[in-house]
Amino acid sequence: xxxxxxxxxxxxxxxxxxxxxxxxxxxxxxxxxxxxxxxxxxxxxxxxxxxxxxxxxxxxxxxxxxxxxxxxxxxxxxxxxxxxxxxxxxxxxxxxxxxxxxxxxxxxxxxxxxxxxxxxxxxxxxxxx
Numbered sequence: 533x534x535x536x537x538x539x540x541x542x543x544x545x546x547x548x549x550x551x552x553x554x555x556x557x558x559x560x561x562x563x564x565x566x567x568x569x570x571x572x573x574x575x576x577x578x579x580x581x582x583x584x585x586x587x588x589x590x591x592x593x594x595x596x597x598x599x600x601x602x603x604x605x606x607x608x609x610x611x612x613x614x615x616x617x618x619x620x621x622x623x624x625x626x627x628x629x630x631x632x633x634x635x636x637x638x639x640x641x642x643x644x645x646x647x648x649x650x651x652x653x654x655x656x657x658x659x660x661x
Contacts, residue, residue, distance in 0.1 A: 563579035622636065
């Protein structure tokens with residue numbers, strides 16, 4: 533492991549840490565609404581699942597900041613899974629709402645592309661190996 537951490541490692545790590553913490557806060561609100569309103573159409577398990585996934589991303593971001601190769605690999609695969617879900621959800625919405633959701637998916641897919649590119653950068657690979 534190299535002594536000097538590349539800037540992209542810090543940026544990607546903090547992106548996952550901050551967005552994961554925001555997702556945890558969002559999910560806590562989701563669970564609170566689902567529990568407080570028994571007639572709500574939102575089951576609690578969706579919020580709990582979001583909390584678990586976001587917590588894994590936060591932990592992976594912290595370990596990637598420290599130079600963990602396994603965390604880098606986990607974050608890389610997570611970007612593929614997130615891109616797949618964003619795209620599939622947009623296609624499902626496009627069947628009802630037209631092409632608008634597909635264009636909206638670009639807002640999420642473009643940053644994921646650059647994050648994945650940063651995760652596969654040779655400087656990052658040298659830092660974690």
